[in-house]
Amino acid sequence: MRRSVRSALLLTLLLVIAWLFWSGIYKPLLLWLGALSCVLSVYLAYRVGFFDRPTGLHVLPRLPRYWLWLVGEIGRSSIDVCRIVLHPRLPIDPRVVELRAAPQGPVGQVILSNAITLAPGTVTLDLHDGNLLVHCLTPSSAQSLTSGPGNRLSAELTTG
Amino acid sequence: MALVLDILSWLLLSAGGFFVLSGGIGALRMPNFYTRMHAASLTDSAGSILILLGIILQAGWSLPTIKLAAILVFLLLTGPTATYALANAALLSGMRPEAAVRNNVAGDAPE
Numbered sequence: 275m276r277r278s279v280r281s282a283l284l285l286t287l288l289l290v291i292a293w294l295f296w297s298g299i300y301k302p303l304l305l306w307l308g309a310l311s312c313v314l315s316v317y318l319a320y321r322v323g324f325f326d327r328p329t330g331l332h333v334l335p336r337l338p339r340y341w342l343w344l345v346g347e348i349g350r351s352s353i354d355v356c357r358i359v360l361h362p363r364l365p366i367d368p369r370v371v372e373l374r375a376a377p378q379g380p381v382g383q384v385i386l387s388n389a390i391t392l393a394p395g396t397v398t399l400d401l402h403d404g405n406l407l408v409h410c411l412t413p414s415s416a417q418s419l420t421s422g423p424g425n426r427l428s429a430e431l432t433t434g
Numbered sequence: 435m436a437l438v439l440d441i442l443s444w445l446l447l448s449a450g451g452f453f454v455l456s457g458g459i460g461a462l463r464m465p466n467f468y469t470r471m472h473a474a475s476l477t478d479s480a481g482s483i484l485i486l487l488g489i490i491l492q493a494g495w496s497l498p499t500i501k502l503a504a505i506l507v508f509l510l511l512t513g514p515t516a517t518y519a520l521a522n523a524a525l526l527s528g529m530r531p532e533a534a535v536r537n538n539v540a541g542d543a544p545e
């Protein structure tokens with residue numbers, strides 16, 4: 275119960291900040307409408323059971339470091355895939371790799387599989403019971419997937 | 435200073451355009467469904483990041499910058515989700531990727 279109240283307050287705060295940035299017009303009427311829509315959104319989130327399960331809002335402060343790593347990964351693999359695409363012989367050797375997700379909760383597993391899809395050269399085909407099925411364009415992209423730190427970093431992001 | 439920002443932003447925009455273009459070329463050149471998706475993700479991630487960063491540098495410190503950053507975050511959240519929906523639908527409707535499922539990456543023998 276305490277945890278859900280905390281995440282409800284955090285969600286309200288985030289929505290208020292977002293609304294203030296989106297709007298840019300600060301007249302009393304609009305401020306009231308904004309406050310009303312924030313409260314309504316939190317109520318709807320409560321009604322669909324958003325606060326019954328762990329919400330994943332606690333990962334927010336750790337996200338910047340994760341994103342930094344992810345941007346580096348996207349840049350590196352984008353150049354790799356770009357080179358393959360523009361190569362006259364198109365040197366691809368696709369393979370499917372099974373990967374056991376290190377993150378325990380659904381939020382961490384979704385973050386992991388989305389990060390895998392975001393990096394060009396690897397696409398998550400299936401996520402079921404913590405088992406990922408990943409389509410890789412080349413053996414080296416499969417290699418960096420299985421031996422890279424992505425799995426561990428996603429687990430560290432969401433645990434605790 | 436404004437000139438430096440302009441040059442930097444044009445570099446980012448051009449690099450983003452290059453990635454979008456090569457994503458398009460890749461989607462045409464790749465042999466089958468799953469490999470075409472890899473080319474499309476070039477456009478999705480590198481292309482959108484570089485182009486939006488370039489536009490952000492043009493916008494400067496203002497509310498539109500925050501909105502552009504939010505657009506970038508939402509694109510990077512929804513893009514892979516849509517890709518997963520597409521790939522998973524293809525997989526579940528029986529389209530098998532040619533490569534056999536391998537647990538060991540280096541091994542050549544399919545299981």
